[in-house]
Amino acid sequence: MQTHENKLIAEIKALKEEFINTTDKLIKDVKRQDKIMARSDKRQKQEYDELMALKIEIEETQKEVVFTMGAIGESRSKETGNHVKRVAQYSYLLAKHYGLSDKECKMLEQASPMHDIGKIAIPDAILNKPGRFNDEERAIVETHAQLGYDILQYSKRELIKMAAIVAYEHHEKYNGTGYPNKLKGEDIHIYGRITALADVFDALGSSRVYKSAWDDERIFKMFKEERGEHFDPVLIDIFFDHLDEFLHIRDSMKDI
């Protein structure tokens, strides 16, 4: 009886020891696992932060490149000062009220200033000529739409693709009498229709060496006449419905 009992106790003691060893190992494993998890969480946070910083860096770089391209185009055109910045804001506003997605509106804001980039390929002698262009010169200047498209069309970047459309179609007219392709109505991409209106509105309201600024009444009269002719009627309606917003942009970004 006595020996039998001892044997049981010995077995239980062995079990106990095994149990302690196993639980010790389990505790050690759990602790390790926790440590790995904590390290991993910390690193994931760092990596995510770095990723976001990079994303911002890429976006800012893109914005800067695009804005610089717009400024280059502008330096080659007779527009000056804050022209491209205002065109950007008008385009954004038109896009928003037209119902384009938030993303598209913000992209168009960045892409529309590039509309005149093709002018870098127009000879100085023509571009800087004081006074009006003759027919031949005008034909050359008008190639800037095609040239801008040629420059930008091969990009795989969404924003540059959009800028290519803007450069190509910002001189098309709703009634089909524009250039370079005499596109008509909705065949003109909405980005082109929007930038056309934004560009003309700003150009008319600004004074240049060769012309004084049009007063508002004259601009509004012309816009009403050109509703469905030069410009998309929907966009003209948006313009007049939200006139105060457009004038606010103009006032806040005056040329000094």
Next chain:
Amino acid sequence: MENLQIQATKYTPEIALDLKGIISLVGKSYPENTFEFYAPLMQWIEEYFKNEPAKKTVVNMEIIYFNSSSSKLFFDFFDLLEENANEHEIEINWIYDEENESAEEAGEDFIEDFEKLDIKLVTK
């Protein structure tokens, strides 16, 4: 028993296991199936110590990027080394770039967990 050499991939380190007692892991480690990937390494190490290991074994690990399951596997790997540390001389160099904070912290964790192992932190 032969030397074992595994080429690096985009996700896995170069592994070189030399019977002269040089074990090296260099590169990144974020395989999809970590334990499967490292199975040949673990198997080789077990065999190596069972057979006739070199007088001194040097383990050089230079892992610039690793996922959490790799981290777990390295613990298992060090467990295996520790089991043999009493009878064999093993030196481990955990090599990392000064700026690689996570590699440094991992090295510190290993030192803390494996008192019997001689783990050195080596900055580049």
